[in-house]
Amino acid sequence: AQAPAPVLMDAEVAAKAGDYDTALEIIREILSGDTDDIEALRLLARVQTASGDRAGSSETWERIARIDPYDPDAAYEAATSMAKRGDWEGVRSRMVSLDSAGMADARHDLLAGRADLELGYRTEAEKYLVRAGELELAQSLLGKLYYDRGDLDSAEGAFEKALAMNGSNYTANLHMGYIRYHGRKYRSAIKYYTAAHKAEPSDPLACLSLAAACEKSGDRVSAIKYYRKGLDLKGVDPSERKKVCTATARLLVETGQYEEAGRFASGHVGEFSAAGGLYFYWGEALLKQGRKSEAKEKYKKAAEDPYWKDNALKRFHSIR
Numbered sequence: 001a002q003a004p005a006p007v008l009m010d011a012e013v014a015a016k017a018g019d020y021d022t023a024l025e026i027i028r029e030i031l032s033g034d035t036d037d038i039e040a041l042r043l044l045a046r047v048q049t050a051s052g053d054r055a056g057s058s059e060t061w062e063r064i065a066r067i068d069p070y071d072p073d074a075a076y077e078a079a080t081s082m083a084k085r086g087d088w089e090g091v092r093s094r095m096v097s098l099d100s101a102g103m104a105d106a107r108h109d110l111l112a113g114r115a116d117l118e119l120g121y122r123t124e125a126e127k128y129l130v131r132a133g134e135l136e137l138a139q140s141l142l143g144k145l146y147y148d149r150g151d152l153d154s155a156e157g158a159f160e161k162a163l164a165m166n167g168s169n170y171t172a173n174l175h176m177g178y179i180r181y182h183g184r185k186y187r188s189a190i191k192y193y194t195a196a197h198k199a200e201p202s203d204p205l206a207c208l209s210l211a212a213a214c215e216k217s218g219d220r221v222s223a224i225k226y227y228r229k230g231l232d233l234k235g236v237d238p239s240e241r242k243k244v245c246t247a248t249a250r251l252l253v254e255t256g257q258y259e260e261a262g263r264f265a266s267g268h269v270g271e272f273s274a275a276g277g278l279y280f281y282w283g284e285a286l287l288k289q290g291r292k293s294e295a296k297e298k299y300k301k302a303a304e305d306p307y308w309k310d311n312a313l314k315r316f317h318s319i320r
Contacts, residue, residue: 008040015043020051033162036067045077053305069094079111088118095128106132111142122149135166140172145254147175149208155179170199174206177213186217197226204233212214215251223249236271252285261285280312 003082011026024047030040041064048057063079068074075098082090095112098104104112109132111144126145132138143158156179159172182214193210200206211226227248230236236244245268252261265282269275283298302312 249281256284274307
């Protein structure tokens with residue numbers, strides 16, 4: 001007797017049980033008889049993803065998209081692969097044609113919006129992102145679009161929606177922090193910056209923004225802590241590093257940590273060709289300790305930096 005023809009349901013049962021080898025064997029046998037069996041191909045793509053064969057899964061989705069360009073899942077997966085390659089024109093073209101055919105849903109609108117943002121079509125991007133509004137990333141991107149446009153009320157609304165879906169959304173928390181900080185609502189800014197820093201602890205932007213908000217709120221101890229933490233993170237622009245170093249040295253002096261201020265300044269002056277601020281606050285720390293001649297030396301060094309020259313010379317000449 002002839003062996004029974006393979007049935008897709010058997011492959012589905014094997015896949016659900018985690019027996020991917022058997023599932024793949026059945027699917028390939030089915031496809032050997034009908035290479036364009038879309039249901040078999042869809043299951044093949046899902047099994048490939050589940051078994052860790054991402055490249056194979058991408059190829060299968062592309063194959064489905066070639067057979068049926070309006071298959072929503074295939075269109076989405078194929079466009080996602082294009083996005084990873086940076087082919088935003090391709091993503092946009094595919095999503096727009098899917099939309100024209102009335103087959104697009106929120107995830108396609110989100111991809112179209114992202115493509116438009118990448119290509120600089122901001123009005124078009126807004127239209128698609130609004131339509132994809134049920135998705136967290138859509139609200140997050142909308143908020144950023146409104147923020148960059150200067151429409152802070154709309155930005156706040158979008159970021160709040162994103163945070164309602166996911167309270168640890170980095171972009172939404174960071175930008176809510178910006179909005180609160182510029183509105184001089186420092187306590188509220190601290191709350192958002194803290195959440196952003198917790199979400200992305202290796203990102204210096206949230207950490208240094210948190211430090212600045214702590215300083216503005218009068219919490220110098222926390223400001224020093226986060227400024228120092230931010231300086232240990234990668235990706236801080238050299239001019240920003242210089243400002244942060246100067247602010248930290250000043251706060252150490254203001255909180256009476258004179259020895260520490262000296263140690264901190266000596267550890268960082270070598271980083272910058274003109275480190276007037278660090279020399280100035282090093283001088284202030286020495287002066288507070290009654291070490292006048294050493295303080296004068298530091299003020300003299302600070303005066304070599306044109307930005308600090310006047311202040312440094314005033315302090316130098318005021319020492320008797």
